[in-house]
Amino acid sequence: MIARSTFSNGIVLCCRSDDDDSLLAVKCIDIDECPTSSLVLLQHEVALTRTISHENIHTYSSVWLSKSRLCMSSLFMDYGSCADIISSHFKHGLPEKIMALILYEILTALSYLRSVNLIHRGVRCSHILVSKNGEIKLSGHRNMIELSRDGIPVKKVHDFPKHDSSMLPWLSPEILQQDMQGYCTKSDIYSLGITACELANGYAPFTDMPSTQMLLEKLNGTIPFMLDETTVAPLIEDTSPSANADTEKFKSEMIEAAKSRKFSTAMHQLVTDCLERDPDMRMDADQLLKHPVFRQIKGLSKCQILQPVFEKMDPISKKASARVFQEQEEMMDELNRMSMCDVEWDFQE
Missing domain, CATH: 1.10.510.10 (Transferase(Phosphotransferase) domain 1)
Incomplete structure (x- = not known):
């Protein structure tokens, strides 16, 4: 899993195509748990995007149902949004x-x-x-x-x-x-x-x-x-108190960044x-x-x-592979730490 869809309570998986070994992003949504209003919008989105084709527009290559899950595959975009x-x-x-x-x-x-x-x-x-x-x-x-x-x-x-x-x-x-x-x-x-x-x-x-x-x-x-060196003056002159320390810190950093570019x-x-x-x-x-x-x-x-x-930045696929490898390593470590003597066997029917 590489992401969660906050709009439709779905997940996005990184998968490999059987046809050409390319990476795909597959969004999976449980239609039993998805609100009706969200399903209507998804249906609208899928229907419209199937009618358009352009190199700068991201569309779904395949859409299918797997039990209660609606799955939609698309080209994997390695650096996200x-x-x-x-x-x-x-x-x-x-x-x-x-x-x-x-x-x-x-x-x-x-x-x-x-x-x-x-x-x-x-x-x-x-x-x-x-x-x-x-x-x-x-x-x-x-x-x-x-x-x-x-x-x-x-x-x-x-x-x-x-x-x-x-x-x-x-x-x-x-x-x-x-x-x-x-x-x-x-x-x-x-x-x-x-x-x-x-x-x-x-x-x-x-x-x-x-x-x-x-x-x-x-x-x-x-x-x-x-914001750059020619437009940052109003932000510098704004002395109104910020909502919190983090906001004030970001504002200060933003001013410094703006002053250094044009x-x-x-x-x-x-x-x-x-x-x-x-x-x-x-x-x-x-x-x-x-x-x-x-x-x-x-x-x-x-x-x-x-x-x-x-x-x-590292591509998302590299991060996902590293995370899977780490999970496998942790599982092997856990198995290696286990002793068969610690396991209770019960063969009674």
Whole structure:
């Protein structure tokens, strides 16, 4: 087992394929214990992802039932999610070139989803997966929705994802305000802007405030930003007491990290463009793919750009193998310590 699914009370296993010996991630969910609402979302996710195919979108290759367990296999992504990478070795954010690569790959995925009239509504670091080959894929499709009504394509939808409150900091103002204007695929671009700040700072904007305050900030057009030597001043000037010692320590470390780096003007502009309050003025994925910020990764291989990550982190498969080996060693030690004289045998019927 390599992970637990907090959404559906399932587990994720690392398995090896009998066909080509490749590694697979298999999510197993006990449908007898899974809430009906979660099962409906899983059914929706599986059905939609079976209709799409793109190199930057993570989908299930097989789905089957084993007794009461629903099992779903997919390509094994050796370095987990961007949230895993940040929390383990990049607590105050990733280098700009890595950010640029991740954002470009996810924009490519969003461009494809736009072409097939789908809104993802789940773009965030924990839903962006990285493989040892440098592949970057968008996952977490349970919130995905079609731009259609009764099978007829429409320009905007009005559905609100009530079941997933954890996504609120990443959702666009037009989704949150729930009015007659509705929203379109550009709402995913806003979420990408929040994700860019998360990649740069190590945490997502608005996650430290109550939902009501977050809603007001977004509706009033507050634009979050990446922290570096040019933007850190407000954080330094903020003398309000922190909730606890750990928060104060993180803030102090964040200030020092920001003072020691500088993001390019183009990267700052990309975030501003993504977080445009008015969706009609916000760029779409195809326009953003031509943004000047991506010139810095032109001609570079994905593995070359991701090398700082590969150098600091071990693949999940290596950790899993080490854990299995350790468990086997402990079992052998326990068996070696056992004495057959200590065992009581009873052959009576």
